[in-house]
Every structure is written in structure tokens, then in C-alpha cells.
Amino acid sequence: MDLTLLPPEIAEAHQRFACSVAASADLDSLMRLKGEFTGREASHASRMMDVLKTAPKEQKRELGAVINALKNEWEEALKNRQIELEAAKKSAASLATSWDPDLPPPLPVHGAIHPLNRLMDRLVDVFRPLGYHVEEGPETETEANNFDGLNIPEDHPARGSADTFYFSAHAGKLLRTHTSPVQVRVLQRIAPDIEKLGGIRFLAPGRVYRKDEIDPTHSPMFHQVEGMLVGHGIGMHHLKGTLSYAMKALFGPAADVRFRPSYFPFVEPGCEVDVRCPLCGGSGCRVCKGSGWVEILGAGLVHPNVLKFAGIDPTVWSGFAFGMGVERTAMMVSQTPDLRLFFENDQRFLKAMGGLD
Numbered sequence: 001m002d003l004t005l006l007p008p009e010i011a012e013a014h015q016r017f018a019c020s021v022a023a024s025a026d027l028d029s030l031m032r033l034k035g036e037f038t039g040r041e042a043s044h045a046s047r048m049m050d051v052l053k054t055a056p057k058e059q060k061r062e063l064g065a066v067i068n069a070l071k072n073e074w075e076e077a078l079k080n081r082q083i084e085l086e087a088a089k090k091s092a093a094s095l096a097t098s099w100d101p102d103l104p105p106p107l108p109v110h111g112a113i114h115p116l117n118r119l120m121d122r123l124v125d126v127f128r129p130l131g132y133h134v135e136e137g138p139e140t141e142t143e144a145n146n147f148d149g150l151n152i153p154e155d156h157p158a159r160g161s162a163d164t165f166y167f168s169a170h171a172g173k174l175l176r177t178h179t180s181p182v183q184v185r186v187l188q189r190i191a192p193d194i195e196k197l198g199g200i201r202f203l204a205p206g207r208v209y210r211k212d213e214i215d216p217t218h219s220p221m222f223h224q225v226e227g228m229l230v231g232h233g234i235g236m237h238h239l240k241g242t243l244s245y246a247m248k249a250l251f252g253p254a255a256d257v258r259f260r261p262s263y264f265p266f267v268e269p270g271c272e273v274d275v276r277c278p279l280c281g282g283s284g285c286r287v288c289k290g291s292g293w294v295e296i297l298g299a300g301l302v303h304p305n306v307l308k309f310a311g312i313d314p315t316v317w318s319g320f321a322f323g324m325g326v327e328r329t330a331m332m333v334s335q336t337p338d339l340r341l342f343f344e345n346d347q348r349f350l351k352a353m354g355g356l357d
């Protein structure tokens, strides 16, 4: 085919025609290409007809043959591409609406107990056979219950506005910084009947708040489990026996437990309870920071001032109390490096923690 008989811009357009057809990804762009080449007006085809009209007589025959051949080639290629694109569009549409009424419906994701709640439930299960029941208290507390009733003096840093969320519109109200105010509430409630009851033992799991920036090891909201026993002649031997039993129930019968002296305002004496690192068995690892021991509980004998504040005579009654940080223990046991994972509800994390099927 002798394209030199045609104006150069039409010859050039024909050179890129095959590419343009292949590059038309949808029917709209193909229709635009069709208009450009074979449209009735202002197309390459209509321009070729104008050229033919004004061509010298002796060229007309040859030129006419070239023009016809080009037009046929264009029309055929455009038609084939249109069939292809229409077929693709149809199959995409049928795929989108494909629905088989015989298939069972997709199963909804089953909810499950959150890993933190499971750990708290486990602790409650450990203490229930020992006669402990669950007590709860409000997360909005009075300054008296959160601090004064627990022998936390006026100048203690925990009372500072930098560490605690106070309600500015309600004087003396705050978000509790620990579950210990439940001790105050329960002791005050049972004080009149304590002789009849012969004492009390309970666990208080719940949410607590501190004015901390959120980072891998801090959160302004976290969980604690508090435990308390009050009776006659309660001493460190009762505390040690009870907590050794609980740690073995939690970490296995071979769990090694140690008690270290420590200070908390609401107990005297106070101690911290460590368990031999369940991950390395005591040889030292990243989780136990090489010491072979991990701190699980703060505990101690109930301070006489705490009993006195609640209206219970500390010369007649005595007891012990303990508290555990739930996130801290969960992170340690599961080797989770970032506390925030527990609050982000990422199903992949919850699944890995065994919380979802």
C-alpha cells in the first residue's frame, strides 16, 4: 500500500493506529478513537475523501484503492476490539453479581473474651475455691476513698494533679488511680456486722486511671485485680501461703515464688511478690531483664490506719491485701512488647492471643 499518496498527518495517524486500538482499555476510549478515524465528519476517513475529490484524475484510481483498503482495515480492527471489550465488560458484571443461593451464608466472626478479661477471670477462678468473691466499685471515686482511707498522706506524689484525673466541676472527685478504694468501700460496708461475719475475703478486678501519656508501657487507662482478707490474727504467714498457692495455680505447680520487702502506704509491712521467670526458667532473659525473676504482685498486711478509717478496730482485726497489674502480667506472660496492642482490637493480635477462633 503506497501511503505516500496521502497527506503525511494521515499516514502518521495510520502508523500508530494499531497501537491506539490495543491501548483502548474501555468502550468509551474506543468510541473516541472510532470517531477520530472513521467518523462521518472531521475524521481521517472524511479528510481522505476530500483529498480524493481534489486529486488529479490520473491518481484517483490508485488513491481510491489505498483509501478503501485503509478504511476497511480500520473498521475491522475497531469492530474486533469492540467485541473484545464488550465481552470483558459482560464477564466483569456477571462476576460482580454472581450469587449462589445454594451456598451457606458467610459466618459472622464470633466474639470472644478479651485476653485481659480472660486473665482477670483466671485469677478470680484461682481465688474462688479459697472463699473469695468479687466486689466492684465505681471508677469515679472520692478523694477520701482513693487516698485518705488508704493511708496515703496529703503530700504523697500520687495525689498530685500531674498523676491523677480530677473532676474540676466536682470537688474531691477523681478517676480512681487503683482498685484499692474498693477495700475502703467494702470495709466501711461490713464494719457494723464484722463480728457476725467473722471477717471478709474478696477480689476486686477493674479499670483504673493515671495521667500517663500512652506509649508501649503506659496507658492512661489500665486494669488491676485487688484482693483482701480480713480476720483474726492474720499475719505474713497467711499472706505467703495464699499468694504462693495462687501463683502456683496461675503459673503451674513448679512455679517458684519469692517475697521481697517493699513499701505501700496502705500496708505494713509491705512486700513485692516475684515468680521465677516463666519464660527462661530463671537463667535470665529479656523479659526478666536478666534477673531470672518477674514481679507479679504488690502485697502486705493491711495498715491499722486503713482498718481504723473504715471503723474497724485494728487491735481486734487484721488482714492482708494484694494487687496485680493485669496488662503488665499479660504482656510478660505473652511476651507482648507493646501495651497498646491490647486496646487496638486488631483481630490478628486477638487471634494470636487465642481470643478468637
Ligand SMILES: [Zn+2]
Pocket (backbone or CB within 6 Å): 277, 278, 279, 280, 281, 282, 283, 284, 285, 286, 287, 288, 289, 290, 292, 293
Ligand atoms: Zn527470664
